[in-house]
Amino acid sequence: MYKLNLSEINAFFAKIAQNEKLYIPADNGKGGARYTEWAEGVELSNACNTERSAKDFFFPQTENLVDFKVNGKKIEVIDSREECEDFVVFGVRACDVKSFEILDSVYLTDPIDSYYKNRREHGTVISLACSAPEETCFCRTFGIDATKPAGDARAYIAGDSLYIEALTEKGSALLSSLGIAETDDTAAVYAQIAETEKKLAELPLAALEAKDFTKKQLDAFNAPVWAGLSQTCLGCGSCTFVCPTCQCYDIKDFDTGHGIKRFRCWDSCMYSDFTMMAHGTPRNTQLEKFRQRFMHKLVYYPMNNDGVYGCVGCGRCLKKCPISMNIVKVMKSLGEVTE
Amino acid sequence: MQKVMIERAAELLSSGKVNRVLGWRAGLFAHDNTPSVFTDAADLQANFVYNEFCGANLSKYLVKESDKEGTVAVFLKPCDTYSFNQLIAEHKIKRDNVYAIGVQCNGMKDVNDREKLEERCASCKSRKHVAYDELIGESGEILDSNRFDMVEKLENMTSEERFEFWRGELSRCVRCNACRNVCPACTCEKCIFDNPDSGSANKAPADPFEENLFHIIRAFHVAGRCTDCGECSRVCPENIPLHLLNRKFIKDINELYGEYQAGETVNERGPLVNYTQGDAEPSVVYERGNS
């Protein structure tokens, strides 16, 4: 394990940033944190997690897929893709690291999404173990250990030091190039892990259990509770846009006046035009749209992915939903009816 | 308060005067209450809540609820009653199907900083209920609010400073549409931004222009109808102070066309569907404030 004094952390960041772009969570001046490109003066945030998830790095909100040029009466297709540069993301929490696995399962299985793959290959993820989980955290529910995040490398902040260990070849290549001292004295790390585990056990949502709904799929689908749960859903996309695992997108063409730009953009299953087809949409009511979102995360996804849930318990939707409806409330209600 | 409200709601349900009650349902914590419809007394007793985290403006839900059969009782805070009136004026709420209960409000707390009042409550414009069938607690007065202070501060900046300020704010927009969907004035059958036929729809906000377009048009479409309930800013997941756009329109309207508070009464002709021959010329924009 590498170790460095926290006072040297900016020098450590500077070293990484010499070779490739580095993104770290920094305070946004609004009481939250967001991933910011590191430059002199950008400080690592103390916040538990960023307001927006880390999925933006690999699956940005909009990306230009291709351009069409209209020349007189001819149409020319232009590959507008720019080669992705190497970059490092530091400070990703266990939940968000887990979300990359879920995104991978969608975008890196056949047919492989080359845009996503390109970004994934060029990105190095240094995770950061949690030490102060929040009341909205429930990653434990999905078997995620906030103290042992995955990634290419994993960091701990314990006492006045930053401990960091490589987990993949990519990670170790990066770390070894930085010339940081190694240490065997990891007692402080373990002490902190123990302390964090205690905190995790005391979280208000610690007892939340992820039930296996897959066996009672139809019961869950037909449960009358959906009506009440979705009743006041506004149909906005805030839950899906802050969610690290929501991976639906739409493709939109934009007429620039002298050509067409084709964009991929995030879509939300809450939107009225989600999966809009010539005949309309298969889910017309907000109840159906609402149900789809949670059935997908809690039932359909686990069914197709060996029981892995489509939720990582980051708790962002608990904070951001305008009407404070969220997956925890859904799981509780659904748990009761499928008992 | 909460206890009285539960009792009254239960009474209304059992007497058959109303079929449903629109209120707030307690959440996992004290601060995540959800707007909800109650139909039985036991549910009310167990889950109905009214505390300082009941910010959601329930009048928006009446658009749907009052269209259903039967009568719905609704609890309205003072600022919600303005939206209520405005929605009635626009034929969005069937008044006959609603039993409106005004409830006293001493300001709602900010979910992000639970010690503080929400900005909209700290600069509350009115504690007066402008519409109700009955009242629980007290109805206050129209207040002398400082709600335009920040707008004024922005007006006094230079054009460059304002541009930077708004770029900083609007660039965070994720176009989740929460501000629009929660807005009681945004009750179109289909929003132009969702309608590919309108020429303005664009789901992929790939350029800062889209952010400007969306927010200018959103604010413009509710100008003269916006009651300044502040829901847009409350729900923004990126904490963009969207109310500053709406308040700019309100401030301009007040200054140029006379004091106007949307929703104060039903049936008033809003300032954008009205005029006087002596209205200010558009050049007034160039003649005032900082450039």
Place this chain on the structure above:
Amino acid sequence: MQRIGVFVCHCGSNIAATVDVKAVAEAAKHESGVVFSADYQYMCSESGQDLIKDMIKEHKLTGIVVCSCSPRMHENTFCKAAAAGGLNPYMVEIANIREQCSWIHKDMPSATAKAIVLVRSAIAKVTLNAPLTAGTSPVTKRALVIGGGIAGIQTALDIADAGFEVDIVEKEPTIGGKMAQIDKTFPTLDCAACILTPKMVEAAQNDKIRIFSYSEVSAVKGFVGNFTVTIKRKARYVKEDLCTGCGLCTEKCPQKKVPNEFNLGLDNRRAIYIPFAQAIPKIATIDPDYCTMLKSGKCGVCSKVCSAGAIDYQAKDEFIDVNYGAIVAATGFNPIKVDKYDEFAYAQSPDVVTSLEYERLMNAAGPTGGTLLRPSDRTHPHTIVFVQCVGSRESEDSTKCGKSYCSKICCMYTAKHAMLTREKYPDTDVYVFYIDVRTPGKSFDEFYRRAVEQYGVHYIKGMVGKVTPEGGKLKVQASDLIAGKQLHIDADMVVLAAAIEPDKTARPLATLLTASMDTNDFFTEAHPKLRPVESPTAGVFLSGACQGPKDIPETVAQAGAAASKVIGLLAKDHLVCNPCVANANEMLCSGCSQCEKVCPYGAITYSYKEFRMPDRTTKLRLVASVNAAVCQGCGACTVTCPSGAMDLKGFSNKQIMAEVDAICK
């Protein structure tokens, strides 16, 4: 996909001298949708139009763009040519490359570049044009005239003359209006009654004219060609079909103390009355405010003396609905109340009268039988002071009830009064205090000069400052600005030329008609110069002083003009509507009613309609619909509509945005 043809006109050298027309035609060829593009010497010439017709057929064009002069010049020409070629005339767009390009730019490259942009913009627009068909709506061949004064009577007579049925609604028990109260008319001094009453009789006897006297308009629905008007026939308590107008009841009625409004309260009438001898219809009316039978149930004298049995104390207001194709407002004027002018002592002394009261005092059928007597002591006045401009030409922020406009008729009728007074009673001294004497009219100034030169009326430039009743006299303090003196005159009578204002019923009527009014409550004309007798609301016309102060000849002229407009309308079986009108997409409309509020024509209405929802339920929703016959296509509603449900045909959101895009490209 559209197949668009582009025609670039040289207009001789008007365009070709500064715009490279060949380059423009060539550039247009490369635009998407364009299948034909050419330049031509004169597109508006016969052969130019033939080129359009031929190319439409040859290239199966679905839309054409003509790059030429302003559409205000030849849009119609090219639309007709397109129609002759078998194309919908609304599939034509004009790129204005003359007035807005070749004529204002000197340098060829930039003018040509601009012309190409303008053509592109027109192509972009025409690509989105849709064929439009002008709709039609039927016309009810009956007109309504509201107001039975000289304006209303003349309008009705002229309409009836053309063979159309016309109804007059008059709120008083008789038609005749203000002119019936006037003694003589200027500048000819013929007797008003002598020229008015034959017209009243003519109206009554014309089988095309129905007169609803003692009636009011209480509701108006519909639009041009198809109005439905609810007329309230006020209870008269006398059966119109039975009353013979013998007048016995009006003599026997014991209630004698009713101020006679026809004589402006200068004498009294009975509770059952016929306003004046030549009243049309000559039917008695019971005044419910004074009739003791109606008030307390005790009396019944009139019923007893009426041999025709026409009295009906149980009568109720009746409401009838009638359909009309056109409506004429002829609600006339009234003198303003002058009580607020304390300095003129109108309220203090009965010898201070308004000009209209003076008119009655001079009239043979008036309260004094035509002998000029002071109202206070019925003696003959020897000194009479006329004050001009009382309440006219006051500043807008005046705290009194004055008007900012000139009442127009006062100068002339005061000259008339002064002249007639001097003629009948040469021993009276007559003073006229004026600010300006305004006499623009045929034989008007000559008339005024006659008053001064022939009749010796004292015209004094200056105003009366104060009138004080003192010892049976009126002490008049005034200034003579030319002599630079203050005058003190002991007068016997003071006559105030009170300003005139629109009748109080005009404002609520305008609301019913959705016709617009100015701040003084005069009806607004559709165009102050070019459409002076039409209101901006289609199918509503204006006659007489309800549009602005007018004397009798002007009123009659305008009445005839309004009638001719009505005849022109009623002569049509169908009205062709402008197809470039707003239309509401009911699927998008959310029924907020904002558009209804901005529509200047009342063309938008709301109704509940049943819609099938995507989940197969049905839902009743309030939605807007535009009456294409009434809409004039301004587009105010389209911008007011937040959801874009309201759009304007021919100038749709998409078309305008396409033009913007093409220009900014």
Place this chain on the structure above:
Amino acid sequence: MQMNDNTFRPKIVAFCCNWCSYAGADLAGTNRLNYPADVKIIRVPCSCRVNPTFVLRAFGRGADGVIICGCHPGDCHYTSGNYYARRRMTLLFSMLDYLGIERERTRVEWVSAAEGAKFAQTMNSFVETVTKLGKNKRLEDLRCKK
């Protein structure tokens, strides 16, 4: 076809009402009154037909200035259209200014059918003002750039 030299030429979109201002522009042409070719006119039935989205669209697509011309207040062919336009555009332009978009890029002028000279003079002064400001950078849509 851009000018050969590199001096900046602004793109100006002018919305003109059919009854007054468009006729005023025609009169400017009939009287051969010069104004820069940068001005391109879009004919609308009334100034009240101009939707704020059109104005924003023009800026997004690369316009450097937008001017709306209508009948003088009180002279509207449709009696009240320009009164509504006046309120809408005042509020819209005030909002654009508030967002830090240069206020000189927007203008409303009342030009009657008889005011050809005023039309030309208005366009000259507007083009001059916008040229001084330079390219619209704060409200352009970069996607539409060539």
Place this chain on the structure above:
Amino acid sequence: MSENNICREDILRISGVDTRKCMRCGKCSATCPAYDEMEYHPHQFVNMVENGDIEALVESPSLFKCLSCFACIDRCPRQVEPAKLVEAVRSACIRRQGHNHLSADAIPAILDPDIPQQALVSAFRKYSE
């Protein structure tokens, strides 16, 4: 003339009167109770101020013959308010003299509360001239 000339603009500013609103009807003069005492009559006052003929007014005893009864203000159909002009010329005139004749002690103990303030002040100016 004197070194500190009073100009038309001063009078218009002090009085707040727009002399252009006058339509020369003479009702002010017709109504004036002090007409015969005055060299220049109210309507002439308005006209002279409009023409910038201020010196003649300042020199004229008319200035202090005006009773400040405000009849002209009340009756003027165009709301020109001639008495305010008179008062403005008076105060400009006093300002030019460099001292104020008014003393607070001079105010009688009992006053009709309905008398307009301006009438009082102008009366003091008038009698202390």
